[in-house]
Amino acid sequence: MDFGLVYPALVAGRLLLAFAPLPDALKHDHQLSSPLTSYPRLQEGVYLFQHGIDPYSGGLFRHSPLLLSLFSTALPLNKFTSACLWTACDAISAWALVKIWRARQRVSQSSRDSLIAAIYLLNPYLLLPTLALSTSTIENMLFLLSLMFASQGQSSPSLLALALLVQLSLPSAIFIVPMILLLLSDPVSRLASPREFNTYLSSILAKLGTFLGFSFALTSLSVLVCGNWTWVEQTWGAAVMLPDLTPNPGLWWYFFTEMFDHFRPFFLMVFSAHLLIYVLPVCLKFQHDILYATYILAGVYATFKPYPTLSDPGLFISLISLFPETYQYLRYPIVTTLLHLHSALLLPLFHHLWLSQGTGNANFFYASTLVFGVSNGAALLDAIWAGLRIAVGNLPEGYELIQK
Template sequence: MFASEGHPSACLLTLAFLIHLSPSAAIFILPVLLLLITEPLSRLASPRVFPSDIRKSWPLVAEFAAYFVILTLVSTLVCGSFSWVGQTWGAVFTLPDLTPNPGLWWYFFTEMFDHFRPFFLMVFSVHLFIYVLPICIKFQHDILYAGFLLTGVLATFRAYPTLSDPGLFLSMIALFPEIYPHLRHPIVTTLLHLHAALLLPLFKHLWLATGTGNANFFYASTLVFGMANGGGLMDAIWAGLMTAMKVKEGYEVTQE
């Protein structure tokens, strides 16, 4: 929003706050910078690559780094030491709290042998960032849509998700009405979300309240929820590609 209104400093400060609170949000650094050095508008139905000079991004990177360093120093002054880093940022990457949640991490690491834990923590943490470059390259004609897709990636694979994370992703679909005709399985995705909305509270009650279930019940419902989020993400990727490309009768494919 700030980028489209010509306020890059406000946008970078907001991004610094977001990453300071949740380091996993660092996946948005690249799309935000690309939005700031190009035209921050969605042209999914009429794709064209915006002319950009990568040298324009260096002052923005420096400004973002300054904001982030200032926020880090302020937090250190408030706490009196750097001990807050391990208890906040470190918790995202070391996963000390395995309290059941709607995410996919907690049960996996509950069942894991301790000597495998560091390796898989590294794999799960890096896994979030491997999507950034491919999505930004594929949707370089519409970086705003690339940022939208990365919101779905973060909602699906972050360590400690809440229901608001996929809720934000799903609500942002309204920003791109041109993709609606190209969604392949909207009914299936909707039904999966509906099933997850029913199963999550039901299996939690069976496990924790009545004692007639166990952790596998609740984790099964989180797997359904993860499938729903993943299905919505894949559908959005497909619809975005099909919106940018027009398939005519026969085998001819033309770029609009």
């Protein structure tokens, strides 16, 4: 289908939904927004800031000062501007995903453009958080913009978008290494023909220096906005110390609810390190296709993030549209799909039974988040398996891969 017709139609449909009464019912849903991405908390922080009160003093507001300054000045928050802005973020994200696909195929346009845009804009895991006005939509946009610019070899825009993303969500720092490596390679598929990735350490350090420069400038701007450093503990610190145990679809909150206080620092360190330990192994194993390595790390991020929402696995699921060559090598796609459908039914059901009906307890909802974690893990393992098996499947007959 014609991308020039499908894409505007999908965006227009998203905008109509944004002005429907549904978003008001979704803003407080724990599955769609977390304490770090909640729209009502953002509104409260902006209100306090505009009235001369430090929004970080109460321990409730945990958004970046960059968002605070943006929505306090240039973009006042109301139903009209919020609906337009969040829809625009999704439209830009879908457009960026299409551009990444074109860069991977080295074409100016393709017959799959409409399908890729539709996979993103019609993904319910991405649609519902956008309707709930979760700032995770803005984070997804920054990630895809950084990935798009990296795929096109545009260093400064990519690293600036990544620096903005890390400012908004500290765990996104796991993408620094693959994004720099992608800037030094190209996004063309080489899964079927692995080869060693060669680059100079000086080139990596130069890109890292540029990223750190952008990060320093944005951090200085945040300090200038707030006039102090209290925002660091309430924003970046929240992603490490987990002070707010509001229920979410992730694996952290219930575990630390039941944790004895004297064990808490140790397990916080273990959980945080667990998110980081995948970066180098994945980048080394898929050094011949860094874009695929970034996709795998997006799955790790969605599964083990401290404060996830449905938009995190939704982004990972949409990214699979970039790698159609792996579809025939997926090991258990039907099981993974059924697990996601099962968890998609259990999450709202058990959430309602516990917090609305009062006929359940926290174990109900946590059981559904465990199923959701298993489904995300199954999708991640399927993707890794397919990425490794495609090379074996394309070897000449009679040959075997020899691990050096």
